[in-house]
Amino acid sequence: MFVFKPRRRVHGKAVASVQYSGRFRLAGELRWQTVPLQVTDKDVARRKLSEHVRSLERIEAGLDAPRSLTEAALRPLAEHLGEYLDDVSAKGRSKDYVYNLRARNLRLFKECGWRTVRDATGESFIKWRSANAGKAPKTLNEFLDAARSFLGWMHRVGRIAGNPLLSVGKVETRGRERRSRRAFTLAELKRLV
Numbered sequence: 001m002f003v004f005k006p007r008r009r010v011h012g013k014a015v016a017s018v019q020y021s022g023r024f025r026l027a028g029e030l031r032w033q034t035v036p037l038q039v040t041d042k043d044v045a046r047r048k049l050s051e052h053v054r055s056l057e058r059i060e061a062g063l064d065a066p067r068s069l070t071e072a073a074l075r076p077l078a079e080h081l082g083e084y085l086d087d088v089s090a091k092g093r094s095k096d097y098v099y100n101l102r103a104r105n106l107r108l109f110k111e112c113g114w115r116t117v118r119d120a121t122g123e124s125f126i127k128w129r130s131a132n133a134g135k136a137p138k139t140l141n142e143f144l145d146a147a148r149s150f151l152g153w154m155h156r157v158g159r160i161a162g163n164p165l166l167s168v169g170k171v172e173t174r175g176r177e178r179r180s181r182r183a184f185t186l187a188e189l190k191r192l193v
């Protein structure tokens with residue numbers, strides 16, 4: 001691991017950069033990696049390079065979270081939701097489906113107090129569901145499905161370490177339907193045809 005000032009040719013002459021870059025190789029790697037350090041002091045450059053290498057080694061060892069997770073944790077959930085809905089639309093889902101996903105997730109963000117990824121927990125969803133126990137069980141399950149699919153997408157694209165709603169169970173719907181669904185009787189089918 002070392003720091004250096006990169007050189008380039010300008011009108012046939014070698015010109016050194018004002019800022020330092022660093023070159024390092026992690027354990028088990030064959031190729032050297034170069035990273036711009038964007039500092040002009042050599043001691044600061046050495047320190048910055050050693051911190052960068054230390055951070056990469058900690059991530060590789062599983063002691064720190066990757067940068068993508070920490071950056072995603074700082075952004076509002078509404079921004080992530082917009083990107084998720086764009087992805088769902090690009091996959092050819094209907095406008096009504098996308099509208100329902102948006103409405104349900106935004107309502108959960110507001111009523112559960114979910115502003116960032118850290119706020120979205122199974123416990124907060126269960127509290128919300130208990131407070132809305134008057135709603136039909138099917139409706140509560142649809143809210144859970146909307147939030148699960150959004151957080152599952154965030155997990156798949158590497159923005160969160162895991163889906164916090166996977167362990168939340170669904171509400172039992174059998175025997176609690178608001179609209180009774182049944183097959184047509186023979187007389188009803190004859191009238192229809």
